[in-house]
Structure formats: C-alpha cells, structure tokens
Amino acid sequence: MTSRRSFLAAFYTTLLLVATGTQAQERFITVASTTSTEQSGLFGHLLPAFTKASGIKVRVVALGTGQALDMARRGDADVVFVHDQAAEEKFIVEGYGVKRQEVMYNDFVLIGPKPDPARAAGKDILESLRRIEAAKAPFVSRGDKSGTHAAELRYWKTAGVDLNTRKGLWYRDTGSGMGPALNTAASMNAYILADRGTWLAFKNRGELGIVVEGETRLFNQYGVILVNPARHPHVKQAGGQKFIDWLVSAAGQKMIAEYKIDGEQLFFPNAGR
Amino acid sequence: MGEIATSLVLAGELVATGDERLAAIVMLSLQVSFSATLIACLIGMPLGALLAVGRFPGRRALIVLFNGLMGLPPVVVGLLVYLLLSRAGPLGPFGLLFTPAAMIIAQTVLIVPIVAALARQTIEDEWREYREQLRSLGASRLRSAMTLLWDGRFSLTTSGLAGFGRAIAEVGAVMIVGGNIDGVTRVMTTTIALETSKGDLPLALALGLILIAVVLAVNTAAFVLRQWAEKRWG
Amino acid sequence: MGLGMTWLVLDRLGLTESGVCIINDVTLKVGAGRTAILGPNGAGKSTLLRLMHGLLRPSDGCQHWPQAFTQGMVFQRPVMLRTTALANVEYGLKLRGVNPHDRRQRAVEALVRVGLPAIADRPARRLSGGEQQRVALARAWALEPQVLFLDEPTASLDPASSREVERIIREIAASGTRIVMTTHNLGQARRIAEEVIFIDSGRVLEQSPVEEFFTRPRHAAAQRFLEEETP
Known part of the structure; x- marks a missing residue:
C-alpha cells in the first residue's frame, strides 16, 4: 500500500514543519x-x-x-x-x-450617562460617589483586582461609603477588563471609573461622557x-x-x-x- | 442592523485590501489550529479505534469519560496548561508559555476527547460491518483497529474537522496560555476579544465574519476532497 | 457417495442468546468434502456455520477438530476494504505474515483463478456485487484453507454471477479444500454438495448423502421443506 506510506510521510513532514516553525x-x-x-x-x-x-x-x-x-x-x-x-x-x-x-x-475619569441622573458631575470625586450611592444609580465596577479596581475601592472607602453594607443591585461587579466593563456601562447607562487612556481609545461610548475629571485624587x-x-x-x-x-x-x-x-x-x- | 452592515463592508474591505497584519493573524490561527488538529488526530483516532474495537476493563467508563470531556471548558484547559507551562510549573523550564507551541498544546488537550469520541463512533459502526470478516481472516483486535482506521479514513475526516472547528473558534484557552501578544500569539479569536474590549464592535464583528469564512473554506475543501475520495473508493 | 475421514465433531452443541435457543443440542460428525446445510428461513443455518468456524462461542457442548485445519469463510455480503481488489486479496496473506513478494504473486494468481485479473487495480468497493463476491472468494482461496465455510454465497447475486461463483466454489473444492455452505438454492446444493445437513428450529434433523436427501428424505420436516421449496 504505497498510498498509505506516502500519506503517513506527508503527515509527519507537516508535523515536523509545524514543530520547527514554532x-x-x-x-x-x-x-x-x-x-x-x-x-x-x-x-x-x-x-x-x-x-x-x-x-x-x-x-x-x-x-x-x-x-x-x-x-x-x-x-x-x-x-x-x-x-x-x-x-x-x-x-x-x-x-x-x-x-x-x-x-x-x-488620570482616572468618572464616566456616566450624559443626562447625569445622580447629579454626580462636579470637581470632587468623593462627593460624586456619595451622590451615586444615594441615588442608587447603576454603577459598574471592574471587580477584577486591577489597578483601576483598587483605586475605585479606595475612593469609596475615603468617601465613607461602606460597600459591604450599601452594595445593592445598583452596584454591578462585572469582574472584567476595562474595555468589557465600559461596554457593560454603555449598554446599561451606568457610572464607571475608567483610566483616561482606555476611555479616549474606547469607541462604543453610547450615551456616556466624562462626569468628573482633573481632580488631584484621580492621579494614576x-x-x-x-x-x-x-x-x-x-x-x-x-x-x-x-x-x-x-x-x-x-x-x-x-x-x-x-x-x-x-x-x-x-x-x-x-x-x- | 446598521452596525452589522458596517461590519460586512469592513470585512470586505479588510479582505480586499489584503491587510498584512490581518493575514499574519489568520495564518497563525490556521497554523496553530491545524497543528493541534493534526496532533489530536494522531492521539485521538487510535484511541477512538481502541475504544471501539477493544475489550478491556474500564472501556465503558472511558467511553463515557471521553464523551463527557467533549464539553471541556476552554478556560479550564487554558488554566491547566498555564499552570503546567508556567515557570513555577512542572514544565516551566521549557519556556513554552506565551508561545504558539503553548497554544497548540492547549488546543490539542481541548480537542483530543472530541476527535477520540467521534472517531470511536465512526469506527464502531465500521466494526459492526467488518468484524466477522476480519476475525475470519485472523486479524487481532489491534490489527483490526489499525485496518479500520485506514479504511475509515474518509469518514474520519468528520471527527478531525469537528476538532479543528472547536480549536480555531475557542478563545479562552489560547488567551491564557498565549497571552494575546501582538505579532507572536495573537490569533483571530483573541483579536476579536481585544477589539470587543476596545469597544470597536464593527471591527470585532468584521473579524468574526472573516473567521467564519475561513472555517467554511476549510470545511468546504474537506467536503469536496471527501466526496471525490468516496466516489473513487466507495 | 464415499464419505471421507471425519474432520469435525460437534458434541451436544447449543447456543442460547438472551434466553432464546438458536442452536439446540446438535451432535454430528462432518467428513464429507462438500457439505450443504439446508433448512427453512430462521432455522439456524448461518449460526451453525459461524459456530463451526469459531466466530460464535457455543453456550453448551463443544466441537472437536481431530486435526487442526486452516479455515476461511465467505459471507453473503462481501466486505471489501477501501483499497484495490488486489490489495484486498493481499490483506489476508499479509495477516498470515507472507512476505510482500510472494503475497503479490499469490494474490494475482488467485484473481486469475476467479477470472478477474483485469480488475486487480480497481477500487474494490466500486466493483459489482458479483465481482466483489469473486474477489472475496479469491481472498479466501489465496490462503489455501483446508476448510472453507460459505454463508449463502450467491443469495444477493444475479443468475450469471451465481453461476460463476458456483463454478469457482467447485474449483476450490477440486483443489482439495473442504466446503461447507449454507444455501436456500436447492439446485445449487444438489450441484455442489455430496452431503446434506438438514436443520430446523436449531436442531439437526437429518444428515444424508445428497441424492438420498433429495430423493428419499427421512424426516417429515425435510419432506415438507422439499415439497414447499421445489417449484
């Protein structure tokens, strides 16, 4: 069966090429x-x-x-x-x-829906977060132990909002990267903390815009x-x-x-x- | 609807302009998934044949196991292979993590059960037809398995293709063990995931359409080849 | 009707599958060179043949081969591998460890004997049913078995192919190979066999020389069978 032999030969040659290629x-x-x-x-x-x-x-x-x-x-x-x-x-x-x-x-920027239902716009990130929590406005968190997630948790703590007790349906822990989290925020018109670089390069913004920026505490x-x-x-x-x-x-x-x-x-x- | 139309146009443009980076990514995808399929066939098909023809304790349990493993979650395979290949892992010294080789390994692990389980099904059907004739001629079970593998080569392309389809379409495993490194381990699915992260949904979908086209082309080629071969050999 | 030395003994052989008795307490001695197993549909003819050949394991009794004989079998539907006709014939020889050169030669000779040297290189599965059956006969014959079992070898063939297959079977027998075949073609049994084993409902009811069976069947069931089957 010569066809079988040539078939196997081709098989192993390919394998060898693959191995050397990598x-x-x-x-x-x-x-x-x-x-x-x-x-x-x-x-x-x-x-x-x-x-x-x-x-x-x-x-x-x-x-x-x-x-x-x-x-x-x-x-x-x-x-x-x-x-x-x-x-x-x-x-x-x-x-x-x-x-x-x-x-x-x-720097980080606080992103949110342009109509700003929680009236979060301002120059003080801590005050803005307190308002979002008070209004129970949807907020998307990275929840992935990233640098941005760590910063977000620090801001909540400094703002005096204890997430352990205040966390509700409004706080969406997505456990995803910056981009996917922004996609989620865009689709449900939620507030979200993002780094400016990813935000500027992000294309699927929907109704979202910058709510808070340029504050010293947002330094990254x-x-x-x-x-x-x-x-x-x-x-x-x-x-x-x-x-x-x-x-x-x-x-x-x-x-x-x-x-x-x-x-x-x-x-x-x-x-x- | 508008976005989908945009994606279609974009996909057409990407293909028409022969985007070099895209071509490199498609080639890497094909290289990795073809290699994984090849190795998975070398392992899975003989395994499937032995499961079909063999008589040994634990055979039924193995069949159920392989059928179950067809649904292996890619992320789990990715993690497993990551931990094996990581510098801190048992295979760390080979330095394979974040290379195409690591992706080939992960995809191979992912699809061996698919290839083996489907090959077993095919060979078992053949075995029913051939069994008495092969025994009468004095073929051992091992020998019969080899004969059936060769004789069922056209039908077995289906199990290979199923494995290939799964390999080239998965993102979880290659993302973890490949790292989606630009120009090194970035394949079609990880590029799609990346563009989705960047919020460039039309580009992501356009790449998805190209991926589907590539998979369809491979399947068509295999189908035509099989038709021809079956017409020739019966 | 000179029957030769007994070469196969079945002793109280039985086969029960999932509670159904298919072969029931069969005891007989086979000594003829050409034996036909006859009986109505579902009598257990093919099962008995497979028990003799060793494809099935009896659930009761045993069989005894006074001398170890090499065996072969040809089935009603030939099983052809997806390769050439020649390679199909060679396959059996390969399993016996015959070297490639002799293998090729013996396979070609076998194809010549069944009258198919011209189709040696054709894909076996693309051949007609009759040609495939002849390749199957060549494959069995190339091994030069001392006993060849044939299970309804012409049942799915047209008359011309059947005649050719019958001719080949007679030649195989003439070359010294013992033949045991099942058939429901009585004319074929009469032309080929020298002894008939008549079986009904899993029991062997009669074993007679062929002329005796067709002219003076001893068992009532055999008489009925012949009356029903003869046009």
Missing part, C-alpha cells in the same frame, strides 16, 4: 502589563522605537494589575509595568521585584519593576533592565509625552521626579 527563537523580553497601557495603544507607539534602539523585542501580556503581578510572581514575566502603588510595594517587599521606578501617570501613577532574578533565575535581567532604563530615559519619556489620541495627550512622563 521553534524559531529571537531576542525578546516578556512584559506583564495592564489592559490600560495595551488597549490605549501606548505600547503600539512605544515598542517599535525601543526595539529599533535596542534590537530587543517586547512581548506584552496585558492583564489587570493584580493578575500581572501574580503572573510575575510565578516567574512568567521579566518586567511588570502596572499602576497600583500599594500592590507594587507589596510585590517588592515579598522579594519578587528588584526595585520600583515611577514612569508616568495618567504607573510604575515599572524588574522581576527579581534571585527569585526566578531565568529572568532576562539584561534585556529587562534595558527596557526599564529606556522607559525612564529622556528618549523614552519624550515618546510617552508624544502619544496622543485626537490631539489629546494620554500619559504624562514623570520618571525620577
């Missing part, structure tokens, strides 16, 4: 980062410049801050680039990270950390450090400042300041 290795580092940096398009803007300057490719896995840090704890990333200072410092104290460096900030700091090679020996220390150095260098900081959507600057470099 083996191709190149110089790269893996960065665990947040959906806000990826989905706002910042990485698409920054990474080609870094790769050109260093010859190192950057593979970004975009998750919530909490997940990104957990992924790094398991040793599955070389660098973390996230925005939750408390969680980042805990990560360092546990010995998973070498050192935290501040890179840039953007991004930090970058090299995963500790003492903890995970396979970490690409040299490449990872190069990426961090570049981010905080004059060239990297300039690139960050230059990224704009519809003429609006999304991230404000503040390394070493």
Whole structure:
C-alpha cells in the first residue's frame, strides 16, 4: 500500500514543519502589563522605537494589575509595568521585584450617562460617589483586582461609603477588563471609573461622557519593576533592565509625552521626579 | 442592523485590501489550529479505534469519560496548561508559555476527547460491518483497529474537522496560555476579544465574519476532497 | 457417495442468546468434502456455520477438530476494504505474515483463478456485487484453507454471477479444500454438495448423502421443506 506510506510521510513532514516553525527563537523580553497601557495603544507607539534602539523585542501580556503581578510572581514575566502603588510595594517587599521606578501617570475619569441622573458631575470625586450611592444609580465596577479596581475601592472607602453594607443591585461587579466593563456601562447607562487612556481609545461610548475629571485624587501613577532574578533565575535581567532604563530615559519619556489620541495627550512622563 | 452592515463592508474591505497584519493573524490561527488538529488526530483516532474495537476493563467508563470531556471548558484547559507551562510549573523550564507551541498544546488537550469520541463512533459502526470478516481472516483486535482506521479514513475526516472547528473558534484557552501578544500569539479569536474590549464592535464583528469564512473554506475543501475520495473508493 | 475421514465433531452443541435457543443440542460428525446445510428461513443455518468456524462461542457442548485445519469463510455480503481488489486479496496473506513478494504473486494468481485479473487495480468497493463476491472468494482461496465455510454465497447475486461463483466454489473444492455452505438454492446444493445437513428450529434433523436427501428424505420436516421449496 504505497498510498498509505506516502500519506503517513506527508503527515509527519507537516508535523515536523509545524514543530520547527514554532521553534524559531529571537531576542525578546516578556512584559506583564495592564489592559490600560495595551488597549490605549501606548505600547503600539512605544515598542517599535525601543526595539529599533535596542534590537530587543517586547512581548506584552496585558492583564489587570493584580493578575500581572501574580503572573510575575510565578516567574512568567521579566518586567511588570502596572499602576497600583500599594500592590507594587507589596510585590517588592515579598522579594519578587528588584526595585520600583515611577514612569508616568495618567488620570482616572468618572464616566456616566450624559443626562447625569445622580447629579454626580462636579470637581470632587468623593462627593460624586456619595451622590451615586444615594441615588442608587447603576454603577459598574471592574471587580477584577486591577489597578483601576483598587483605586475605585479606595475612593469609596475615603468617601465613607461602606460597600459591604450599601452594595445593592445598583452596584454591578462585572469582574472584567476595562474595555468589557465600559461596554457593560454603555449598554446599561451606568457610572464607571475608567483610566483616561482606555476611555479616549474606547469607541462604543453610547450615551456616556466624562462626569468628573482633573481632580488631584484621580492621579494614576504607573510604575515599572524588574522581576527579581534571585527569585526566578531565568529572568532576562539584561534585556529587562534595558527596557526599564529606556522607559525612564529622556528618549523614552519624550515618546510617552508624544502619544496622543485626537490631539489629546494620554500619559504624562514623570520618571525620577 | 446598521452596525452589522458596517461590519460586512469592513470585512470586505479588510479582505480586499489584503491587510498584512490581518493575514499574519489568520495564518497563525490556521497554523496553530491545524497543528493541534493534526496532533489530536494522531492521539485521538487510535484511541477512538481502541475504544471501539477493544475489550478491556474500564472501556465503558472511558467511553463515557471521553464523551463527557467533549464539553471541556476552554478556560479550564487554558488554566491547566498555564499552570503546567508556567515557570513555577512542572514544565516551566521549557519556556513554552506565551508561545504558539503553548497554544497548540492547549488546543490539542481541548480537542483530543472530541476527535477520540467521534472517531470511536465512526469506527464502531465500521466494526459492526467488518468484524466477522476480519476475525475470519485472523486479524487481532489491534490489527483490526489499525485496518479500520485506514479504511475509515474518509469518514474520519468528520471527527478531525469537528476538532479543528472547536480549536480555531475557542478563545479562552489560547488567551491564557498565549497571552494575546501582538505579532507572536495573537490569533483571530483573541483579536476579536481585544477589539470587543476596545469597544470597536464593527471591527470585532468584521473579524468574526472573516473567521467564519475561513472555517467554511476549510470545511468546504474537506467536503469536496471527501466526496471525490468516496466516489473513487466507495 | 464415499464419505471421507471425519474432520469435525460437534458434541451436544447449543447456543442460547438472551434466553432464546438458536442452536439446540446438535451432535454430528462432518467428513464429507462438500457439505450443504439446508433448512427453512430462521432455522439456524448461518449460526451453525459461524459456530463451526469459531466466530460464535457455543453456550453448551463443544466441537472437536481431530486435526487442526486452516479455515476461511465467505459471507453473503462481501466486505471489501477501501483499497484495490488486489490489495484486498493481499490483506489476508499479509495477516498470515507472507512476505510482500510472494503475497503479490499469490494474490494475482488467485484473481486469475476467479477470472478477474483485469480488475486487480480497481477500487474494490466500486466493483459489482458479483465481482466483489469473486474477489472475496479469491481472498479466501489465496490462503489455501483446508476448510472453507460459505454463508449463502450467491443469495444477493444475479443468475450469471451465481453461476460463476458456483463454478469457482467447485474449483476450490477440486483443489482439495473442504466446503461447507449454507444455501436456500436447492439446485445449487444438489450441484455442489455430496452431503446434506438438514436443520430446523436449531436442531439437526437429518444428515444424508445428497441424492438420498433429495430423493428419499427421512424426516417429515425435510419432506415438507422439499415439497414447499421445489417449484
């Protein structure tokens, strides 16, 4: 049965091709980062410049801050680039990270339906949240241990709203990323806390608009950390450090400042300041 | 309705302009899912044949098990493979996480039960017809299983295609073990999920339509080939 | 009607399947070179044949082969693999571990003997029913069995194909292979067999030389059967 033999030969050849095709290795580092940096398009803007300057490719896995840090704890990333200072410092104290460096900030914005049924518009995020709770107006929470989720919980706490007792049907815990949560908010005309970058890049806005912005408390700091090679020996220390150095260098900081959507600057470099 | 029409136009444009990034994503999707299907067939079909022909303790339990595993949730498979391939996991030193190889592994695990269960069904039907003849000729059960695998090769394409369809359409497993890294592990389904997150629903749907078209094309090709082969060999 | 040495003994053989008795207490000795098993529909002819060949395991009694014989069987509906006619004939030889060269030669010879050398490379499943049955006979014959069981080998064939298959069966017998066949074609039984085993409701009622059976059946049921079946 020669047909059978040629059939099997073709089968194994394909398999071999497949195996070798996926083996191709190149110089790269893996960065665990947040959906806000990826989905706002910042990485698409920054990474080609870094790769050109260093010859190192950057593979970004975009998750919530909490997940990104957990992924790094398991040793599955070389660098973390996230925005939750408390969680980042805990990560360092546990010995998973070498050192935290501040890179840039953007800000959170409170998004809500344009008619503003809870009369939440204003200049004080805490007062706005109290009004939303008082009106029992629908509010969508990320609920995914992300940096934005952590910030949202901090604001509720500072505002004196104890979610454990006041949480009702109006508070929708979606357990999803920024984009999906915004989609949910758009479809049910709910209030939601978002980072400005994702909001600006977000297309399916429906009736939603910015309700509160520009307040100092809404400041959102991004930090970058090299995963500790003492903890995970396979970490690409040299490449990872190069990426961090570049981010905080004059060239990297300039690139960050230059990224704009519809003429609006999304991230404000503040390394070493 | 307007959005769906927009998506249709957008899908047409993407295809017509031969968008290079889209082409790369489609190719990666096909490469990953074809590889997973190939490996799943190599494992699942002999397994299915042994389940159909074999007589051993626990056979019935295994059949029920594989039938049940056809409904494996992709996210669970993704997590399982993630924990295996993670640096902290038993296969960590190979550094396979966030590579196409990891996605192939996850999809293979996902569809082996589908291929095996459907192959068992096909082979069992053949076995009913062939059984006496093969025994009379003196074929052992193992030998019979091999003969039936070869003889049922055209019918078995259905189980392979079912596995392929499931592999290329799933997002949960490849998202977790691939990481949806731009240019490395971004496939059609993870791109659709990403564009949905960005709120670009028309683009997401347009990509979905292209995915459906690709799957249809593969199925059509397989169908035509099978028709031809069955006409030739009966 | 010289019957040869007994080569198969059935001793109180019985088969019960899910409470239904299909073969009931069959005791007989087979010694003829060409045996036909006759009986009405549902009498258990095919089942008895399968018990003899070992495809079915008896639930009672046992069978005894004084000498170990190589066996083959041809079924009412030929089972062809999805490959060429030649490869189908070779398949049986392959299972016996015959080397590729001899295998090819013996398969070709067998196809020549059944009169089908021309279709060797054709897909077996695309052949006509008669041709498929002849390929099945070639496949069995190529193994040179000492006993060949045939289950209604011409039941689904047209008259011309039936005649050809009958011719082949007679040649196989002439080559020294013992034949045991079921049939409900009485003319065929008379032309081929030298001994008849008559079976009804799972019991063997009569075992006689063929001429004796057709001219002076001993059992009343056999007489009735012949009257009903003869036009």
